[in-house]
Amino acid sequence: MCISEEVRCQLARRFDVLLPHLNERQRRLALATEARLLGHGGVSVVARIADVSETTVRKGVFELEAGVDPLPEGRVRRPGGGRMRAEVIDPELVPALMALVEPDERGDPMSPLRWTMKSLRHLADQLSRQGHRVTAPTVGRLLKEHRFSLQGTAKTLEGGQHPDRDAQFRYINEQVKEYQAAGEPVISVDAKKKEQIGQLPIPGQEWRPAGQPVEVEDRSFFAGPHVESVIPYGIYDMAANTGWVNVGTDHNTATFAAASIRRWWQARGRHDYPQASRLLITADAGGSNSYRYRVWKAELAAFAADTGLTVTVCHFPPGTSKWNKIEHRLFSHITMNWRGRPLTSHEVVLNTIAATTTRSGLRVEAALDEDSYPTGIAVSREEFRTLPITAHDLHGRWNYSIAPTGTAAPAPRAGQPAKARAGTLKMLADPRLTGMNPDELDSLRAELAPAQAAAAEQHRYVLRKGRRVATTGRSRSLLSDADEVLLTVIYLRQVCAQKVLGDLLGMNPVTIGHGIKATRKLLDERKISITPTVVRYFTRAEDLRAWITGNGPAGHAPATPTHQALTDPTLTGMSRQALHVLLEELIVPYAAAIEERRHRRRGGSRRPGTRGGVFRQKITDADRILATILYRRRVCGLDALAELFGVCKNTLWNAIRDVLPVLDDRRINIAPAGHRHPTAADLLTSATTDNHQVVS
Incomplete structure (x- = not known):
């Protein structure tokens, strides 16, 4: 049968308009309909015009002639077509996959997958080694069908729980309610993680023009030998929903923690609570505000004496610091506010913290604290016993109150001990103790100074395993190299023990011991001997101080x-x-x-x-x-x-x-x-x- 050119043009225009809107089966049936209408030779003509296979058109003709029922809505092919699924062909595939990913890890103990990330590709490779032919997309489909999903870790394990854990939580809650009902201030305190200043990477992301990320150093520890760091110490007022952050630049010590509370009281507390007579502090059990630190309690005693407040402290049990209100009502919002933004200066840190707000009305203030808070400061047991501290009936180590008055003198605050320490060191340089005149002592110090600097740098090199680390460049010790030489001479002279020196200087004896150990090694290397004194050594700091100040005969101890x-x-x-x-x-x-x-x-x-x-x-x-x-x-x-x-x-x-x-x-x-x-x-x-x- 000869088909005219006009009919061919009409078919071509119809196919161009209609076929793009049809699915596979609909196109096949539409082409078969046109071919049947054309009669003999219609299959080949329709196939050439529609640019499809004659087999496709002929299959559609057979379906029309057979009178097949329409398919359910949404289906193109009848059920049963295509390849069989991998789990049907290999019944052992799913059990093998579950053995690799189930939580109790009952899979092959020698499998390297046990110690690698369980990605789809790694799982597919391991299954292939076991004889199961499978691809990564198939593994993903099987995991989803068995209710698996990508998940991170959940911080829910708290370790061994203290037997008084729940009782302490209830006690803290009762104390907070009682103080708030009386209109007294209640604060939650803690120190945030130390942050370095500079073009350094910060976790998180923020919206920026495409392809224009903020450029930062690729390694934070390689940022330079002298990089400033900040330590935000937060005070969160539970009743007012306000935060006050003291941004320190030195060390996170107990002295710094107490000084932060003092600065909050001077800046905000005394104005917000002018009639307050008591202050409740909730803190975690460790860090700079640990319940074990005598310096922390001594500094709070000085704060109570200065302000006239009765300070009560309630510590959360060990391992439960995240229950402290400041963690999820202040610090979490500060972290989200500076995510993905390098902390390039102190001004950026302060402004970013101060700009932190929430829909519930949180307001935050921040202040820079450039005072020095060195480590190694100690409070002796005798001084601690004189502090006006009263332990509560329930777990007195965690709950205690400090009265604003007492017979004990307040503990020295930040900046004050340095002057007293310098006077004590000058007193200890007495020739009767050192066995040397001032010129001989200075000569010994000058001889050991280069070796001390080299030994300190070598010690830091060993600690950081050869890497450059960021430091502030400031002295991190209460004692200078010259002071360590003096104390080593006195110790080797057997004038007194390290504990007596610690009591005199208000320092931890361990800190003094580290300096003596390092200096003594240098003396031994140079074969410099220190002759012991012939007097009986002092066992109390008071006796040594009294003798130096003139209460003992020259050359003899009392x-x-x-x-x-x-x-x-x-x-x-x-x-x-x-x-x-x-x-x-x-x-x-x-x-x-x-x-x-x-x-x-x-x-x-x-x-x-x-x-x-x-x-x-x-x-x-x-x-x-x-x-x-x-x-x-x-x-x-x-x-x-x-x-x-x-x-x-x-x-x-x-x-x-x-x-x-x-x-x-x-x-x-x-x-x-x-x-x-x-x-x-x-x-x-x-x-x-x-x-x-x-x-x-």
């Missing part, structure tokens, strides 16, 4: 009654001045003999990391020599001597055996005494009586 009696001429057979000269003569060779014996026993120099203390068995070298002289004099038995020197019998006997060879080598003759005292009490009584007779 001896205890027992020590005064043991140096009596009737017992030693020589005057006290002659005894002092003899002790100075023997103390150096005795110390050398002891070190030589130790060197021989350990087969070399002192091993790194050993303690190497100078106060052995609670008795000084001078006391060991004095005990040996009394033993040679036979003024009393060994048991009585041990009781007098406050050590056990074996310790004293070992000391005497060490000193006797030194006396024999120098041919020092010690004549026996004319009377032997049976007990220690009898010896003390006799010495006291003789002293009274001499005075009379």
Whole structure:
């Protein structure tokens, strides 16, 4: 049959208009309809005009002639067509997949997938190694069908719960309600994470023109050797829904935490609560405001004394700091407000914090605090006992009140201890303690200064594992290199223990110990020896301070009654001045003999990391020599001597055996005494009586 050109043009125009709007089956049936109307040769003509396969048109003709029922709405093909699904072909595929991703990890313990991210590609690769032919999209479909989804971690585990956890929560809630009902201020305090200043990456994103992100350093620790950092310490007023952030630039210490509360009270608290007589503080159990820190409580006692407020502190149990209101009512909003924005200056930090608001009406103020808050400050137990602190009946370590008045002097605040510490260090440079005149001490300091700087840099290099780290460039120690030399000399002179030095300087003895250890190593490397003093060492800071200020005779420490009696001429057979000269003569060779014996026993120099203390068995070298002289004099038995020197019998006997060879080598003759005292009490009584007779 010949089909005219006009009919072909009409078919082409119809197909161009109609076919783009039809699905696969509808197009096939429409083409088959036109082919049937054309008759013989219509299939080939329609296929050429529509640019489809003749098989497609012929299939449509067969469907029309067979009278197939229409398909359900939305379907193009009848059910049952296409390939079978992978889980149907391989029934073991789904169990193998579940074994890899189920929470209890019952899969192959040797599979590397156990220790990698469980991405779709990794899961598909592992299943293929097990003999299951599957692709990553199929794995994703199977996981979704079994109610799996992409999820991060959830911070819900709190570790071991304290038995008083719930009771403490209820107690804090009751205290907050009681204070708020009375119109008294209630604040929640905590320190936010330290942030570095500069073009450094900050987590988060913010809207910017496409392709114009803020350019920052690719590594924050490589930003430079001197990078400023800030420590935001927040105070959140629960009743007023206001925040006040003290942005510090030094250290997050207990002194800084208390100073932040003081600055909040001066800036906001006293104006918002002019009639307040009490203040309730809720804080976590650790950090700079830990309930264990005596400095924190001492600083709050000073704050209470200055403001006239009774300060009550309630700490959340350990591991529950996120329950503190400040975490989710202040800090979380500050973090969201500066997300994706580099903190390039202190001004940016302050303005970003101050611009933080919420729909519930949160208002925030921020202030920069450039004061110094060094680490290592300590409060002694004696000072702490004098503070007006009252523990509550329920868990007194977590809940306590501090009265605004008390017999104890308030603890020194930030900036004040430095002047007192400098005066104490000047006092400790007394030549009677150091055994050197000022020029000799300065010469020793100058000799050790380069080595101290090099050792400090090497120590920092080891700590940071060779990486450059951001530092503020300021001194991070309460003690300078010269101060460490002075304290090391006093310690090696056996004037007093590190605890006494800590009490004098208001510092942690551990901080002093670190400085002494490093300086002592440098002295040993240069073979610089420090001769111990011959006087009995001081066991209390008050005694040492009183002696330096003039309450003791030159060259001698204020001896205890027992020590005064043991140096009596009737017992030693020589005057006290002659005894002092003899002790100075023997103390150096005795110390050398002891070190030589130790060197021989350990087969070399002192091993790194050993303690190497100078106060052995609670008795000084001078006391060991004095005990040996009394033993040679036979003024009393060994048991009585041990009781007098406050050590056990074996310790004293070992000391005497060490000193006797030194006396024999120098041919020092010690004549026996004319009377032997049976007990220690009898010896003390006799010495006291003789002293009274001499005075009379």
